[in-house]
Amino acid sequence: xxxxxxxxxxxxxxxxxxxxxxxxxxxxxxxxxxxxxxxxxxxxxxxxxxxxxxxxxxxxxxxxxxxxxxxxxxxxxxxxxxxxxxxxxxxxxxxxxxxxxxxxxxxxxxxxxxxxxxxxxxxxxxxxxxxxxxxxxxxxxxxxxxxxxxxxxxxxxxxxxxxxxxxxxxxxxxxxxxxxxxxxxxxxxxxxxxxxxxxxxxxxxxxxxxxxxxxxxxxxxxxxxxxxxxxxxxxxxxxxxxxxxxxxxxxxxxxxxxxxxxxxxxxxxxxxxxxxxxxxxxxxxxxxxxxxxxxxxxxxxxxxxxxxxxxxxxxxxxxxxxxxxxxxxxxxxxxxxxxxxxxxxxx
Amino acid sequence: xxxxxxxxxxxxxxxxxxxxxxxxxxxxxxxxxxxxxxxxxxxxxxxxxxxxxxxxxxxxxxxxxxxxxxxxxxxxxxxxxxxxxxxxxxxxxxxxxxxxxxxxxxxxxxxxxxxxxxxxxxxxxxxxxxxxxxxxxxxxxxxxxxxxxxxxxxxxxxxxxxxxxxxxxxxxxxxxxxxxxxxxxxxxxxxxxxxxxxxxxxxxxxxxxxxxxxxxxxxxxxxxxxxxxxxxxxxxxxxxxxxxxxxxxxxxxxxxxxxxx
Amino acid sequence: xxxxxxxxxxxxxxxxxxxxxxxxxxxxxxxxxxxxxxxxxxxxxxxxxxxxxxxxxxxxxxxxxxxxxxxxxxxxxxxxxxxxxxxxxxxxxxxxxxxxxxxxxxxxxxxxxxxxxxxxxxxxxxxxxxxxxxxxxxxxxxxxxxxxxxxxxxxxxxxxxxxxxxxxxxxxxxxxxxxxxxxxxxxxxxxxxxxxxxxxxxxxxxxxxxxxxxxxxxxxxxxxxxxxxxxxxxxxxxxxxxxxxxxxxxxxxxxxxxxxxxxxxxx
Numbered sequence: 001x002x003x004x005x006x007x008x009x010x011x012x013x014x015x016x017x018x019x020x021x022x023x024x025x026x027x028x029x030x031x032x033x034x035x036x037x038x039x040x041x042x043x044x045x046x047x048x049x050x051x052x053x054x055x056x057x058x059x060x061x062x063x064x065x066x067x068x069x070x071x072x073x074x075x076x077x078x079x080x081x082x083x084x085x086x087x088x089x090x091x092x093x094x095x096x097x098x099x100x101x102x103x104x105x106x107x108x109x110x111x112x113x114x115x116x117x118x119x120x121x122x123x124x125x126x127x128x129x130x131x132x133x134x135x136x137x138x139x140x141x142x143x144x145x146x147x148x149x150x151x152x153x154x155x156x157x158x159x160x161x162x163x164x165x166x167x168x169x170x171x172x173x174x175x176x177x178x179x180x181x182x183x184x185x186x187x188x189x190x191x192x193x194x195x196x197x198x199x200x201x202x203x204x205x206x207x208x209x210x211x212x213x214x215x216x217x218x219x220x221x222x223x224x225x226x227x228x229x230x231x232x233x234x235x236x237x238x239x240x241x242x243x244x245x246x247x248x249x250x251x252x253x254x255x256x257x258x259x260x261x262x263x264x265x266x267x268x269x270x271x272x273x274x275x276x277x278x279x280x281x282x283x284x285x286x287x288x289x290x291x292x293x294x295x296x297x298x299x300x301x302x303x304x305x306x307x308x309x310x311x312x313x314x315x316x317x318x319x320x321x322x323x324x325x326x327x328x329x330x331x332x333x334x335x336x337x338x339x340x341x342x343x344x345x346x347x
Numbered sequence: 348x349x350x351x352x353x354x355x356x357x358x359x360x361x362x363x364x365x366x367x368x369x370x371x372x373x374x375x376x377x378x379x380x381x382x383x384x385x386x387x388x389x390x391x392x393x394x395x396x397x398x399x400x401x402x403x404x405x406x407x408x409x410x411x412x413x414x415x416x417x418x419x420x421x422x423x424x425x426x427x428x429x430x431x432x433x434x435x436x437x438x439x440x441x442x443x444x445x446x447x448x449x450x451x452x453x454x455x456x457x458x459x460x461x462x463x464x465x466x467x468x469x470x471x472x473x474x475x476x477x478x479x480x481x482x483x484x485x486x487x488x489x490x491x492x493x494x495x496x497x498x499x500x501x502x503x504x505x506x507x508x509x510x511x512x513x514x515x516x517x518x519x520x521x522x523x524x525x526x527x528x529x530x531x532x533x534x535x536x537x538x539x540x541x542x543x544x545x546x547x548x549x550x551x552x553x554x555x556x557x558x559x560x561x562x563x564x565x566x567x568x569x570x571x572x573x574x575x576x577x578x579x580x581x582x583x584x585x586x587x588x589x590x591x592x593x594x595x596x597x598x599x600x601x602x603x604x605x606x607x608x
Numbered sequence: 609x610x611x612x613x614x615x616x617x618x619x620x621x622x623x624x625x626x627x628x629x630x631x632x633x634x635x636x637x638x639x640x641x642x643x644x645x646x647x648x649x650x651x652x653x654x655x656x657x658x659x660x661x662x663x664x665x666x667x668x669x670x671x672x673x674x675x676x677x678x679x680x681x682x683x684x685x686x687x688x689x690x691x692x693x694x695x696x697x698x699x700x701x702x703x704x705x706x707x708x709x710x711x712x713x714x715x716x717x718x719x720x721x722x723x724x725x726x727x728x729x730x731x732x733x734x735x736x737x738x739x740x741x742x743x744x745x746x747x748x749x750x751x752x753x754x755x756x757x758x759x760x761x762x763x764x765x766x767x768x769x770x771x772x773x774x775x776x777x778x779x780x781x782x783x784x785x786x787x788x789x790x791x792x793x794x795x796x797x798x799x800x801x802x803x804x805x806x807x808x809x810x811x812x813x814x815x816x817x818x819x820x821x822x823x824x825x826x827x828x829x830x831x832x833x834x835x836x837x838x839x840x841x842x843x844x845x846x847x848x849x850x851x852x853x854x855x856x857x858x859x860x861x862x863x864x865x866x867x868x869x870x871x872x873x874x875x
Contacts, residue, residue: 093871094706094707094871095871122704127704129704138622146708389802393655400655400658532639548646
C-alpha cells in the first residue's frame with residue numbers, strides 16, 4: 001500500500017465511527033492536469049494561435065488523498081469547477097489520472113475491466129441513459145442484458161426497487177411522458193439493477209422539487225442500508241448532504257480543504273455565530289455590538305465572532321431591553337460559502 | 348416598404364451572425380466543390396455512353412446543372428432555414444413570439460433566418476451556368492437573359508410556397524430531419540430536365556413539387572427552349588400557389604392558436 | 609458468448625420497438641431516399657433506349673432490377689453516422705456508454721441491426737410499387753438469393769466499420785464534415801451507388817478493386833440480379849469477410865488510441 005500522508009492519519013483517528021480500516025476506495029496524491037489553449041482576443045492573435053498555440057496547465061485536481069470504507073456515505077462538496085466531477089470521473093474510470101494512485105474495489109478504474117464496471121455505477125443528474133421513447137421497463141431489460149444479471153435476481157431487484165420508489169404505475173409509460181423527477185427515479189433504478197457496491201452520484205437531485213428530492217434521498221439511504229454499498233455524492237442541496245452523509249470531503253481549487261464529520265465542519269470553519277434578538281422598545285442602533293445582518297422593527301439579527309459571543313450577549317442583556325435572545329450556528333450553506341470565500345481570498 | 352426594411356434588418360443580423368463563423372465558409376467551399384465534382388462525374392458518365400439525352404446536349408445539361416446548384420443554394424440560404432425554424436417553433440410551441448409582433452406573421456417567419464455561406468452555391472451555380480452558356484451553339488440573347496431571370500424568380504417563389512404549405516400542414520406527422528430529407532430527395536430530381544421522366548413523375552415534379560419550374564424552366568430559357576406560353580403559365584401558377592400557400596398558412600395558424608389555447 | 613447473444617437480441621428488440629413507434633417518420637425518410645435511385649434509373653434507362661436498348665450490358669429492365677435492389681441495399685447500409693460520433697463525444701454520451709461492461713460498438717451494431725428488421729418490413733410495399741412501375745427483369749436462382757441475404761449483412765458490417773473509423777476522427781478534431789463529405793463522394797462514385805460499376809471506365813473499376821466501397825453496394829446488388837458467376841458470388845462473400853476483418857482490426861487500433869486521448873482530456 002502506498003505511503004499514507006500524515007494528514008489523513010489524523011482524519012482517520014478522528015473518524016472513530018469507521019467500521020473497518022479496509023478502504024473500498026483508496027486515493028493517494030491524485031492529480032489531474034489539463035492543457036488548455038490560451039485564447040487571446042483579436043484577429044491577429046487568433047491567426048498566430050493557429051500556428052503556435054500557447055498552452056496553460058490547469059490543475060483540476062491537485063494531489064488529493066482520502067479513503068472511503070465499505071458502507072460509508074460521503075458527501076463531496078465544492079463550488080462549480082472545484083474538481084468534484086473530475087474526481088468522480090477518475091474514480092469511475094472515465095479519466096486517466098495525471099499522477100497519483102486510485103484503487104476502487106482493488107481495481108485501477110481507468111483500465112475499465114469488466115469485473116470492475118459490474119460493481120460500480122455513476123449517476124449524473126443531467127444525463128439520461130434510458131431509451132426516450134420506450135417504457136422504462138424495456139430499458140431495464142436492456143440493463144439486464146448488458147450486465148448479464150440472472151433472470152430471477154433481475155426480477156426480484158427490479159420489483160423491489162419499483163416498490164420502494166412507488167413506480168408501479170409508471171414503468172409502462174414511455175419515458176418521454178414522465179416528469180423530470182419520475183424520470184430520475186427510473187434512471188436510478190436502472191443504474192442500480194446490477195447491485196453495484198460503489199455508487200458515484202453526481203447531483204442526482206438537480207432540478208427536482210423538494211418532495212422528489214426527499215424521496216430519492218430515502219431510497220439511496222435505504223439501498224446503502226440494505227446492501228452495504230459505499231456512496232460518494234455531490235449535491236448543491238445541503239439537505240441531501242445533511243440527510244445522507246455523516247462525513248463530508250470539501251474540495252476547492254482541486255485541493256481538499258476538509259475531510260471529516262459534517263458537524264465538525266461547522267465547528268471548524270465557522271468563526272461566527274448568529275444572535276437573533278427581539279427588543280422591547282422598537283428599533284435602536286445595534287452597530288456597536290456586531291455586524292447587523294437584518295433589522296426589521298423590533299427583530300434583529302447580528303453576526304458576531306465566535307469567541308466574543310458570550311461577552312456580547314451579556315452586554316446586550318444589560319444595555320438593551322431584550323424580550324428574547326437566541327444564539328445559533330450559521331446554516332451549513334453559509335459556512336460552506338465562507339470556506340470558499342476565504343479560500344478565494346487566500347488564493 | 349416597412350416589410351422590406353424588416354426583411355433587410357433580419358438579413359443583416361443573419362449575415363453578421365454568420366460572419367462570426369468564418370471556418371464554415373471554407374468548409375462550405377470544400378463541400379460545394381465536392382458536390383460539383385460529383386455532379387460533373389455523373390454528367391460525364393452519361394455522355395461517355397451517349398451523345399444526347401432525350402434531345403438535350405451536354406452543354407445544355409450543364410446549364411440545367413448550373414441552375415440546379417444555383418437554385419439549391421438559394422433554397423438552403425433563404426427558404427429552408429426559415430421553414431425549419433418555423434417547424435421547430437410549431438412543435439415546441441414557441442411560435443407565439445412571431446405571432447405577437449405587429450407585422451404580418453407570414454413575413455416574419457419567412458425572413459428570420461439567412462445562411463450566408465450557402466451563397467457559395469449560388470455563385471458556383473452561376474459560374475456553371477456561364478460556362479455552359481459559353482459552350483452552347485445557339486446565340487444567347489438579351490430576351491433569353493430576361494426570360495431566365497423572370498423564370499428563376501418565379502421558380503423561387505413557387506418553391507417557397509411549396510415549403511410553406513408543407514410546413515403548415517405536415518408538422519404533426521414528421522420530424523424536421525425527415526422533412527428536409529424528403530424535400531432534398533425530390534429536389535434532386537431537378538438535376539436533369541423533367542422531360543426525361545415518365546409522365547406520372549413529370550406531372551408530380553411540375554405541379555406537386557414545382558421542381559420543373561424551379562430548375563427546368565429557367566434552364567429552358569438559357570437554351571432557347573422557353574416559349575412565352577410556358578413563362579405565362581409559370582407566372583399564373585406562381586400567383587395561384589402564392590394565394591393557396593397564404594390560405595394554408597392562415598388555416599395553419601388558426602389551428603395552432605386553437606391547439607395551444 | 610451466450611451473454612453477447614442475449615445482449616444482441618435484447619438490444620435488437622429495443623430497436624424494433626423504438627423504430628416501430630417512428631414508422632411514419634421512417635417511411636417519409638424512405639420515400640425521400642427512393643428519389644435518388646429513381647432518378648438514376650430514369651436517366652440510364654433513357655440512355656439505354658437511345659443506344660438501341662442496352663448500355664454496358666444493362667437493358668431498361670435490368671437497370672430497373674439494379675436500382676430497385678439498390679433501395680434495399682441502401683437501407684441496409686445506413687449505420688451510425690460519423691456525425692453521430694461527433695455528437696456523442698462532445699455531449700458526453702460516450703462517457704456513460706464507456707461505463708457499461710460491454711464495448712459501445714456492440715451497442716451500435718446491435719441497435720442498427722434491429723432497426724434493419726423494421727426497415728425491411730417497411731421496404732416490401734415500396735419495392736412492390738417500384739416493381740409494378742418499372743418492370744424489372746429479375747429471376748434470381750436459389751444460390752443468388754442465399755448469397756444476397758448474407759451479402760447485405762456483410763455490407764452492413766463493412767460500412768459500420770468504415771463509418772466508425774471515420775467517426776472516430778472526432779476524438780482528435782472537430783469540424784470534420786468536409787472529410788466526411790469527401791468520403792461520401794468517393795463512396796458514391798466507387799461503390800456502384802451512382803451507376804453499376806461495369807459502366808465505369810476500366811481504370812476506375814481497377815481502382816475500385818482495391819477499395820472496400822463496392823462490397824457494400826455493387827456486389828450485393830449484382831449478386832441478386834444475376835450479373836455474377838457462382839465463383840464470383842462466393843468469392844465476393846470472401847472479400848466481404850476480408851474487409852470486415854480489416855475493418856475490425858483498424859477499428860480496434862484506432863479505438864484504443866482514441867480512448868486514450870478521450871480519457872486524457874475528458875468530456
